[in-house]
Amino acid sequence: MGLPDVASSVILGPWLDEYIEFASRLPQNEPAALAQLRNRAIAGFRENGFPSTALEAWRSTDISEIAQTPYRRVPSASVNTSPVDVVPFSYVMCGELVFFDGHYAQSFSSICDLPEDAVLGNLRDAIRTDPDKVQTHLGGYVPFEENAFAALNTAFIKDGAFLHIPRDTVMKEPIHLLYLTTGHENPTASYPRNLIVVGENSQVTIIESYAGPEHGSYLTCPVTEIVAGEGAEIEHYKIQHESAEAAHMASQHIYLSRKSHVVSQSMSFGGGYTRNDIGATLNGEGADCTLNGLYLPSGTQFVDHHISVEHTRPGCRSFQLFKGILEDSARAVFNGLIHVHPDAQQTSADQSNRNLLLSRDALVHSQPQLLIFADDVKCTHGSTVGELDQEALFYLRSRGIGEEEARSLLIYAFASEFIERIEFSPVKKDLEKFLINRLPHGEIIRQAM
Amino acid sequence: MLEVKNLHAWIEGKEILKGLNLTVKPGEVHAIMGPNGSGKSTFSQILAGRDFYHIPEGEVLYEGRDLLELSPEVRAREGIFMAFQYPVEIAGVTNAYFLKAALNAIRRHRGEPEVDAFDFLEMIQDKMALVQMDDTLLKRSVNEGFSGGEKKRNEIFHMAVLDPKLAILDETDSGLDIDALRIVADGVNSMRDPERSFIVITHYQRLLSYIVPDFVHVLVDGEIVQSGGKELALELEERGYAWLVKHPADENHSEPVPDQV
Numbered sequence: 001m002g003l004p005d006v007a008s009s010v011i012l013g014p015w016l017d018e019y020i021e022f023a024s025r026l027p028q029n030e031p032a033a034l035a036q037l038r039n040r041a042i043a044g045f046r047e048n049g050f051p052s053t054a055l056e057a058w059r060s061t062d063i064s065e066i067a068q069t070p071y072r073r074v075p076s077a078s079v080n081t082s083p084v085d086v087v088p089f090s091y092v093m094c095g096e097l098v099f100f101d102g103h104y105a106q107s108f109s110s111i112c113d114l115p116e117d118a119v120l121g122n123l124r125d126a127i128r129t130d131p132d133k134v135q136t137h138l139g140g141y142v143p144f145e146e147n148a149f150a151a152l153n154t155a156f157i158k159d160g161a162f163l164h165i166p167r168d169t170v171m172k173e174p175i176h177l178l179y180l181t182t183g184h185e186n187p188t189a190s191y192p193r194n195l196i197v198v199g200e201n202s203q204v205t206i207i208e209s210y211a212g213p214e215h216g217s218y219l220t221c222p223v224t225e226i227v228a229g230e231g232a233e234i235e236h237y238k239i240q241h242e243s244a245e246a247a248h249m250a251s252q253h254i255y256l257s258r259k260s261h262v263v264s265q266s267m268s269f270g271g272g273y274t275r276n277d278i279g280a281t282l283n284g285e286g287a288d289c290t291l292n293g294l295y296l297p298s299g300t301q302f303v304d305h306h307i308s309v310e311h312t313r314p315g316c317r318s319f320q321l322f323k324g325i326l327e328d329s330a331r332a333v334f335n336g337l338i339h340v341h342p343d344a345q346q347t348s349a350d351q352s353n354r355n356l357l358l359s360r361d362a363l364v365h366s367q368p369q370l371l372i373f374a375d376d377v378k379c380t381h382g383s384t385v386g387e388l389d390q391e392a393l394f395y396l397r398s399r400g401i402g403e404e405e406a407r408s409l410l411i412y413a414f415a416s417e418f419i420e421r422i423e424f425s426p427v428k429k430d431l432e433k434f435l436i437n438r439l440p441h442g443e444i445i446r447q448a449m
Numbered sequence: 450m451l452e453v454k455n456l457h458a459w460i461e462g463k464e465i466l467k468g469l470n471l472t473v474k475p476g477e478v479h480a481i482m483g484p485n486g487s488g489k490s491t492f493s494q495i496l497a498g499r500d501f502y503h504i505p506e507g508e509v510l511y512e513g514r515d516l517l518e519l520s521p522e523v524r525a526r527e528g529i530f531m532a533f534q535y536p537v538e539i540a541g542v543t544n545a546y547f548l549k550a551a552l553n554a555i556r557r558h559r560g561e562p563e564v565d566a567f568d569f570l571e572m573i574q575d576k577m578a579l580v581q582m583d584d585t586l587l588k589r590s591v592n593e594g595f596s597g598g599e600k601k602r603n604e605i606f607h608m609a610v611l612d613p614k615l616a617i618l619d620e621t622d623s624g625l626d627i628d629a630l631r632i633v634a635d636g637v638n639s640m641r642d643p644e645r646s647f648i649v650i651t652h653y654q655r656l657l658s659y660i661v662p663d664f665v666h667v668l669v670d671g672e673i674v675q676s677g678g679k680e681l682a683l684e685l686e687e688r689g690y691a692w693l694v695k696h697p698a699d700e701n702h703s704e705p706v707p708d709q710v
Contacts, residue, residue, distance in 0.1 A: 395537040395591075398497050399551040399607060400525035400558070409550075413541030413590075448542060448550035 011067050012049050016042075018072060019155055031131050034157065037139045041154035050148045057146065060333045060365045061275060061304045066247045071189035071219040073156070074101035074182075093207075094173035095120050097161050100182050102190030104159050112173070117166040120175065123193055126162040133164050137197055141225040141253040147277060149249035153191045153223040160193035160222070163206070167199035167229065174205035174235075174424065181212030181220065181242065194224040200257075201231040205424055208238040210248065211270070217245045224252040228260035230284065235263050237427050242270035244299060251277040256316075258284030265422060267431065268295040268303050275304040282309070282316035282344075293322040294418045294431075296438070297330035304333040307351075311344035311374075320351040323418050325411055326362035333365045338379060340372040347374060351381040356414050358388065405444035412436075412445045450475050450646050451496075451516075451615060456507035458491055458671075465491045467671035468507070473615070476643040480657055480682060481650045483668035484690045489650045490534060492668070493619040496648070497531035498524050511615070525551070526558035528614030532604035532621050538592040544603065545570070545587035548610055555611060576609040580636045598629035605636040616640075617648045622656035634659030654686035669693050 019042050026035075050067040051058040097120070098108040104122035111120055119130055126134050138157075144150035161177045179192050198204055210220055220242060228234050234254075242248055248271040254262050268274050274297075280289045295303040309318045324332045334353040355364045368381040388410050396406035412435055419435075422428040436442035451473040458466040465488045473479050483489050495502055496509070498521030509516040516524065539547070546566075553563040564572065577587070580602040592600050601621055608616055618637070622630055637647065637660050649660055657665070657679065665681040666673045667690070674693050675681065 389537070389539075391537045392539045394497075394499060394521060395533065395539070396542075396547070396551075397521040398525055398531055398533075399548075399611065400522055400554040401547075401551055402522050402554065403520065405550075405554075406522075409542060409547075410539070413539060416541035444550055447553060448546045 012046065014070055015152070016046060022073065022156060031127065031135060033135045034127065034138070038155050038157065041144050041151045044145055045148055045151040045155060048146075048148065048151075051146075055146075057306060057335070061302075063249075063273075063275075066219065066249070066273060069187050069217065069219070069247075071187045073190065074103070074184065074188050076103060093176045094171060096176040096178060097122060098178045098180065099159065099161075099190075099192060100180050101188060102159060102179070102192055115166070115169045115171070118169060118171070119162065119164040121162055122159050123157075123162040123195060124159040126164075130162075130164070133197070134162065134195065137225060137227055138193075138195055139225075141227070141255050141281075142223050142251045142279070143253075147251060149221050149275070150223055150251040150277070153193060153221050153251070156191040157193045158191070160195070162194075163196045163198075163204070165198045165202045165204055167202060169199065169202040171202075171204040174207055177206065177208045179208070179210045179220065179222065181216070181218045181246070183213040183216045184218075187217040187219065189219040189221065192220070192222040194222065196225065196234075197227045198229055198232040198234055200229040202229065203233040205235040206237070207424075207427060208236070209241070210239070211241045212243050212246060214243055215245060216243050218243070219247045219249065221249045223250070226252070226254045226262065226264070228254065228256045228262050228287075230257045230259055232257070232260045232262075234261070235424060236265070237422075237424065238264070238266040238276075239427070240266070240268045240270055240274065244270065244272050244301060246271050247273040249273075249275045251279075253279040253281070254289060256280065256282045256284060256287035256289055258313075259286040260284065261288045263290040263292075263423070265290075265292040265418075266294075266305075268293070268297075269434070271301065271303070273302050275306070277306045277308075279308045280310065280318065281312060282318060283312050285313050285315045287313070287316045289317070290319045290421075292320065292418055292421055294415060295322075295324045295332060297324075297332060298327035300329055302331045302333075305335070307334075307336040309336075309338050309349065309351075311338070311340045311347045311349060313343060314345045314347070316344065317348040318350070321418060321421070322353045323415060324353070324355040324364060325358065325414060326355065326364060327358045329359065329361035329363075331363045334383070335365075335367045335369070336381070337369045337371065338381065340370075340374050340377050340379065342373045345374050345376045347377040347379065349377070349379045353383040354414075354417075355383075355385045356388065356411065357385060358411070401444065402441065405441045408439035408441055409444055409448055411439055412442075450512060451648075452510040454508050454510075456492075456495070456509060457505055458488075458495055459503040459505065460491070460501060465502070465671055466495075469668070469671065469673060471666065471673065473646045473648065475614075475646055476641075477664065478641065478647040478649060478660065478662045480660075480662035480665045481648060481668050481673075482652065482654070482665060482682065482685055484694070485652065487668045488671040489652075489668055490619055493531055493534075493617045493648070493650050496524075496529065496617055497521060522554070523558075525611070525613075526555045529617070530608050530611055530613035530615070531617040531619060532601070532608055534620040534623060536592045536595075536600040536604055538590070538595075540590050540593050542591050543587075544589055544591045545573075547591055548573075548607060551607075552610055573610055576606055579609055579639060580606045581632055582606050597624040598626065601625055601629065601633055602636075605633050609636060609640060614644065615646045615648070617650065619650050620652065621649075622651055622653065630656065631659060654682045657682045667693055
C-alpha cells in the first residue's frame, strides 16, 4: 500500500531484477521449504514494495533514498581486507565466524572444539548438512509481511551464522559473529541471515558485530532469529560500526520458552541510516527478556528503533532501556510496543527511552506504547528528551573541571546506565574505550570513573 | 585577596545587586547576612562564575586579577570554592572519582603532579573523618540520593580536599539539624588559617555561633547597609532585619531597566 513513489515498478524493478539474477544461480536441489519461503518473501515484496511514510511503522522513517540506490550484492567474497584492519572489537572467544560482504570467509573464521551435538557454522552449509535443524526454525520468527527489508533478506537468504546448541550445554566462551563490508566502488548490499537455537537449560553469549570502511555507500540488511528453549540463558550483543554513508536495516526476533532468560543489547554507532526492528515473544511462563540499546548519532545520521514485545503467557517479565545521545543534526526514532495478551496475567513489563540532545538541530521522535488485554499486570513506560543539565555542568566546572571535560563527563554519565548493564566485560571495556575516544577530552572519563 | 567594588548585577531586567562593596583580606571570615531576596545568593553565584547575570558596572578583583574575566573552572583552579546551597545530583558520576578528577585539574593548573586513585584514597581519609563522611557516600553518584545533611557535608568534604584560598559557603546551614550544623562548622573551623578566607552567606545567626566571623555585613536590596563585628549578628538575631530595611519612601531612586540582558 506504499505510495507510488516507493512502490512503483520503476523503483522495484532493479530490486526484482537483482532477485531474478540471484535466483537463477541458486542450487537446483535447494530444499523445497526454503524455496517456498523465498517465493513468499519476494512475492510479498513485489506486492507491497517499500514502505511509505503513510504506514504507521514507517511514519518517521523515509526510506525512499535507500529504495532508489542501486545496491547490488557482491557475487562472491573478494577478501581484500583483514578483519583486524576494520573491526574495532576483538575478543577471546570460542568461535568467530567472519563474513565479507555477506559471504562466509572460512579462512578468517575459527571454531573451537564444540560440545557434543552443538553446531556452529555458516547457514549455507547447514542448509545442506543439517536441513531439519534449520528448517524447523528458519523464517519462523521474523515477520516479513510488513517489512520490506526483512522480506528482501528472506528472499536473498544465502549465508549467515547458524548456531544450534543442544540441551544442558553451557558454552563458556562467547561466540563472535563478524560482518564486514569490504568497500567497493559501487553501492553494495549484503543480506546476512542468522539463526540461533539454544536448547533447554543451555547457556551462551553471542556478539554480532557489523563494521566496514569509514567511507562508502552500502546496505546491510541482516535478519537474526534467536530461539531460547526452556530455561535457556542467552546474552546477545549487537554492535554496529558501519560507515556514515551506509544503510543498516536490521530485523531481529527473540522467541522465549518457559523460564528462559534472554538479554539482548544493541549499540548503534555507525550507519547513515539505521533501522533496528527488534521483536520478542515471551511464550512460556516465567520467561524473562531484557532489550537494551544505546545509539549515538551525529552529523546527519538517522537511527530508528522499533521494538515490539509480545507477552503471550502468564508470569513473564520484560525490561527495555534505550538511551540515545544525539549531536549535530542527527535524528532518532524510538517506537516501543508492549503487547500483553489476555492470557498473560502477572506480567511485569518496563520500558523506557531516554534521549539527550546535544544540539538544537537534533531531533527525536519517541513513542512508547502499551497494549494491555490482561487485568493483573504491572507495566511502566516512559520517554524523555532533554539537554545537558546546565546546573550539573556549572557544578562540575565550579570544582575545576573544564567545560568540554564536564560535558563529556555528563554525556558519559548519561550512557553509564546502559554501560553498567553490560555483563560481558570485554564488550563493556570496548564500549568504554570507544566512548572515551569519541568524546572530546574523553581522557577525563578515565580520570573520573 | 578579594575586592568587590560597586558591583551591579542584573537578571531578567531586574537589578539584584546595586553597588556592592566588600574587601576580604587573607585569613578573614566575612559573614553576609540579609533577608530573602536581598541578593546574597546572586553575589555568591557571581563569585563562582555563573554566567547568566549582566554586570554593567563595578569590578571584582581576586588577588589583583579581574575575576569576572575568568571561567568557573579557572576560578576553581585559582583557589575559589563555593559550597552550593543546593548541591546538584549527578547520576552516573562517582563522587570520589569526580573529586579526584577535580583535584587533578587543580593540581595540573598549579604545576603539581597528579595523584592516582591509590594516593587519592589515602589522602582523603582525614578529610572524610573531618566531616564524618561515610565510605559509601564516596562510591555513590555525586549527591544522588544523599540526605540534605549528607549533601552539605559532602560540600565541605570537597572543600577540604580541594584546599581553596577563598571559600564561599552559600547558605550551608539551610536544612541542617543541629548535629549536622556542628559537623559542618567544625569542618570549616579546622580549615581556618591565616592564608585562607571565607565568605559565609546565611540568613540566620545560628551558624555564626559555630563559625565565628571577623566581620558581619548586612545585605539589603542589593547593597551592604551595615557592617560590623560578630556582635552585629546577635543584634540581627534579636531585632530582625526590619530596622535596616529602607522605607518605601526612600525607594524612588530606581534606575532605568536596560534592554534584554
